Amino acid sequence: MAKGRPREFDAEEALDKAMMVFWQQGFEGASLSDLTEAMGISRPSLYAAFGNKEELFRRALERYVETGPAAKYFAALAEPTARVVVERLLRDAAQSLTDPCHPAGCLSVQGALSCSEAAQSIKDELSALRCNGEAALTERFERAKAEGDLPASSNPAVLARYVAALLQGMAVQASGGATREQLLDVAEMALGSWPS
Amino acid sequence: MAKGRPREFDAEEALDKAMMVFWQQGFEGASLSDLTEAMGISRPSLYAAFGNKEELFRRALERYVETGPAAKYFAALAEPTARVVVERLLRDAAQSLTDPCHPAGCLSVQGALSCSEAAQSIKDELSALRCNGEAALTERFERAKAEGDLPASSNPAVLARYVAALLQGMAVQASGGATREQLLDVAEMALGSWPS
DNA sequence: CCCATTAATTACCGATCGGTATAGAATAGC
DNA sequence: GCTATTCTATACCGATCGGTAATTAATGGG
Numbered sequence: 248m249a250k251g252r253p254r255e256f257d258a259e260e261a262l263d264k265a266m267m268v269f270w271q272q273g274f275e276g277a278s279l280s281d282l283t284e285a286m287g288i289s290r291p292s293l294y295a296a297f298g299n300k301e302e303l304f305r306r307a308l309e310r311y312v313e314t315g316p317a318a319k320y321f322a323a324l325a326e327p328t329a330r331v332v333v334e335r336l337l338r339d340a341a342q343s344l345t346d347p348c349h350p351a352g353c354l355s356v357q358g359a360l361s362c363s364e365a366a367q368s369i370k371d372e373l374s375a376l377r378c379n380g381e382a383a384l385t386e387r388f389e390r391a392k393a394e395g396d397l398p399a400s401s402n403p404a405v406l407a408r409y410v411a412a413l414l415q416g417m418a419v420q421a422s423g424g425a426t427r428e429q430l431l432d433v434a435e436m437a438l439g440s441w442p443s
Numbered sequence: 444m445a446k447g448r449p450r451e452f453d454a455e456e457a458l459d460k461a462m463m464v465f466w467q468q469g470f471e472g473a474s475l476s477d478l479t480e481a482m483g484i485s486r487p488s489l490y491a492a493f494g495n496k497e498e499l500f501r502r503a504l505e506r507y508v509e510t511g512p513a514a515k516y517f518a519a520l521a522e523p524t525a526r527v528v529v530e531r532l533l534r535d536a537a538q539s540l541t542d543p544c545h546p547a548g549c550l551s552v553q554g555a556l557s558c559s560e561a562a563q564s565i566k567d568e569l570s571a572l573r574c575n576g577e578a579a580l581t582e583r584f585e586r587a588k589a590e591g592d593l594p595a596s597s598n599p600a601v602l603a604r605y606v607a608a609l610l611q612g613m614a615v616q617a618s619g620g621a622t623r624e625q626l627l628d629v630a631e632m633a634l635g636s637w638p639s
Numbered sequence: 640c641c642c643a644t645t646a647a648t649t650a651c652c653g654a655t656c657g658g659t660a661t662a663g664a665a666t667a668g669c
Numbered sequence: 670g671c672t673a674t675t676c677t678a679t680a681c682c683g684a685t686c687g688g689t690a691a692t693t694a695a696t697g698g699g
Binding site: 250251252253255278279280290291294299300 | 660
Binding site: 270271272273275276277278281352356357358360361362363364366374377378402405406408409411412413414415416417418419420422423424425429432433436437440441442 | 466467468469471472473474477548552553554556557558559560562569570573574598601602604605607608609610611612613614615616618619620621625628629632633636637638
């Protein structure tokens with residue numbers, strides 16, 4: 248098994264580096280030279296290991312969802328009540344969006360919020376990802392409503408869209424340099440008027 | 444006065460076309476070819492009239508602020524009470540962000556939320572613009588607080604940041620294809636818990 | 640009418656874009 | 670050791686990027 252020359256770099260490490268570059272510069276703003284330099288590998292190695300720029304982005308995004316900040320998002324849905332779910336979503340977001348260990352903001356928002364026609368499929372994939380996150384939150388709120396955890400009069404889809412919009416707005420603020428404290432203020436403000 | 448050959452295009456019309464392209468594709472995603480095609484002028488005409496791509500963007504942004512959606516934002520601050528200001532901000536945003544007459548979303552958000560180092564100054568200018576809008580809202584809330592229009596316990600800066608985040612999040616949602624009704628739901632949800 | 644001035648057109652510039660052909664280096668199985 | 674296989678390194682590809690030089694066309698002032 249495993250014939251041939253072994254690769255001299257760790258694929259997951261390289262992917263993490265690529266993720267950071269896409270995170271900071273967006274899909275189109277990240278050039279192959281930026282990527283190879285950050286990943287510490289040559290251009291042919293990148294193509295051999297990851298296909299092309301678009302597939303590399305998808306792999307990086309996958310990693311962002313599975314092991315990055317997006318993983319905490321889905322983990323928060325497991326909290327026992329809707330109120331605690333939202334508390335964790337907003338507070339974790341304030342924390343993660345300003346974590347100095349990685350670029351400010353959210354890859355799913357700033358990866359390709361606008362782009363040329365050539366990158367349309369990337370933009371669509373990102374908005375589909377955000378939509379999935381919102382849908383998962385809607386389901387969580389539907390469950391909460393069924394459990395009497397949210398008022399019977401509440402509208403889970405609207406609540407989820409509201410929270411999603413707030414999180415995405417916090418991501419824009421973080422991208423613009425907002426501090427963790429400022430984002431926490433926004434989070435607490437929203438929590439102060441949460442219906443439960 | 445006015446010597447030389449007269450230009451064959453209307454500069455403001457051309458600027459509006461450029462604004463649309465930047466709005467849809469972002470600063471970096473919009474190529475000179477995209478721009479000249481949409482503006483209906485040749486490349487040297489563009490450079491003679493507007494300097495270069497960066498200055499063209501700044502001119503288009505200026506126009507966006509003065510005569511575009513951003514103008515309505517500042518107009519809303521003139522409403523008599525904080526409550527009505529926020530009502531108009533959120534509802535006008537839901538309307539404008541999904542107006543089929545122009546690209547979905549907000550130029551100040553999707554013009555360059557992330558970019559390469561080469562476009563950093565554009566990104567900075569946009570985040571400064573958003574920051575100005577937020578600061579103007581803070582001042583409006585301070586006035587409202589002084590007028591007893593907002594509770595004495597309220598924090599104008601936090602309220603403004605909360606509203607700004609919500610608006611920016613709505614812009615992200617619109618960019619992803621959210622409908623006007625969906626954004627209005629978010630607006631009404633936020634208004635339902637407004638402190639006054 | 641002629642000239643100075645400005646705009647439009649064509650054709651082009653070097654640089655960088657994403658992507659690859661080719662050849663050499665390192666492994667496993669035989 | 671030899672071969673098949675896989676990775677790495679150099680050097681390169683056509684296309685497109687933002688930006689311009691040079692020429693021609695249209696105006697106003699003298």
